[in-house]
Amino acid sequence: MKRLKKATTMILVVSIAIVFLATSAMADLRTYKQTATAGVYAVTLKLDKKAPVVGDNIATIEIKDADGKYVLDAKVTVEYSMPGMPGMPPMNYKTNAKQNAEEFIATMTIPMAGAWNITIKISRGGKTESAKYNVDAK
Ligand SMILES: [Cu+2]
Numbered sequence: 001m002k003r004l005k006k007a008t009t010m011i012l013v014v015s016i017a018i019v020f021l022a023t024s025a026m027a028d029l030r031t032y033k034q035t036a037t038a039g040v041y042a043v044t045l046k047l048d049k050k051a052p053v054v055g056d057n058i059a060t061i062e063i064k065d066a067d068g069k070y071v072l073d074a075k076v077t078v079e080y081s082m083p084g085m086p087g088m089p090p091m092n093y094k095t096n097a098k099q100n101a102e103e104f105i106a107t108m109t110i111p112m113a114g115a116w117n118i119t120i121k122i123s124r125g126g127k128t129e130s131a132k133y134n135v136d137a138k
Pocket residue numbers: 082083085088112114
């Protein structure tokens with residue numbers, strides 16, 4: 001009886017662990033999330049999809065200082081660009097991110113599939129720092 005109870009508990013614990021791991025793995029596959037450093041800041045860029053798409057993409061930006069505290073008093077802009085290629089001049093776009101609770105939100109309208117460079121610029125106290133990301137738009 002005691003052994004049975006132990007086995008049942010073990011199965012339960014393993015099941016919970018599997019569900020937990022599967023759920024977090026799925027969350028990783030579902031949406032893009034990447035952290036880059038900009039000066040003293042850790043800047044996490046989250047997109048509403050696994051990879052950006054041609055059209056509108058909602059970018060959520062989380063900025064933390066060296067103490068791990070949310071930075072909210074900054075001006076945040078998002079620049080996204082594609083270098084020139086045969087038959088296509090370089091494409092450069094810029095949009096301002098708006099603060100929303102502890103994050104900043106911007107919409108990137110991507111006109112073409114392929115490799116895009118994203119630069120998030122954080123201006124605060126007369127200084128501007130940049131965080132860079134590379135994405136592949138579908
Ligand atoms: Cu192009």
